[in-house]
Amino acid sequence: MTNRPSRVALTRGESRYDNVRRALELVQDDIDLRGKRRVVIKPNLVSVRRQLASTHVNAVRAVLDFVRERYRGKLVIAERPETGTAAEAFRNFRYADLPRRYDVELVDLSDGGALDCQAVDAELKPLTLRVSRYLAESDYRISVNPPKNHDFVLVTLSAKNMAVGSLVKDDRGNDRKRFHQGYPGINLNLYRVVRLVYPHLAVIDGYEGMDGDGPVNGDPVPLRVALASTDFVAADAVTASVMGYDPSQVGYLTYCQKGGLGMADLSRIQVVGDPLTECRRPFRHHPDYAVQLQWQIEGVERYL
Secondary structure: OOOEEEEEEEOOOOOOHHHHHHHHOHHHHHHHOOOOOOEEEEEEEOOOOOOOOOHHHHHHHHHHHHHHHOOOEEEEEEEEOOOOOOOHHHHHHHHHHHHHHHHEEEEEEOOOOOOEEEOOOOOOOEEEEEEEEEOOOOEEEEEEEEEEEEEOOOOOHHHHHHHHHOOOEOEEEEHHHOOOOOHHHHHHHHHHHHHHHHEEEEEEOOOEEEEOOOOOOOOEEOOOOOOOOOHHHHHHHHHHHHHHOHHHOOOHHHHHHHHHOOOOOOHHHHEEEOOOHHHHHOOOOOHHHHHOOOOOOOOHHHOO
């Protein structure tokens, strides 16, 4: 990390597409696609049925338009839903119409092999998780996802979208389930995994968020905002603040900052666009909010 403040764009308005597009334009000087061989957009399609839980196609269209004005190489939308198939999610949420217009490929992250990631179990003993080789070896990754409460780590934003979405789920087992190793373990594991698949560009489509019993069964929150940054930790920290959370309460963001992946300290983040104070709308907490705060690990530095 440098001493220069990380920059996060924050926009507010009544158009999902326009919010995302304006946020990207505010940080366009930070986005460098020159020489890239494969740019991968990773939406959050955790549900193949419920749109509120999943990345809206209009947010992805805004990213595609922005990217295609600056990059003509291989462009991919890649995902592996928690339930159902990528093909179902792409069809149900109207992603199937995108390849023809944008020369983009739709990829199921079930394919493409895996890399090992050294994680921990509930007792903080070594545990090996398998991460998508395809995602890890892509040279520019873009996360596009809505802001939602989470049932283990308070909030699910760009870091969690990339980390959990990269974990392999196949006939050998479901590493997404093995990833959940209690509140201390899951926050540490999220940091360990995201080091391999971090987004080079984080886009948060906050036109509508989810509070309460997220990340699938919660209730809609009409935020009407979008955020973008090439510092994914900063993007997640500012979004957490928009949602009414103190970023220091989010274990994996704390670890990402300690590990040098980005900035979670709001005092060292430059927010451009609309004022943060005017966009903040506190979310109703998840029912397990209090126990989710119990993620601290004594002497955690030796695990980072």
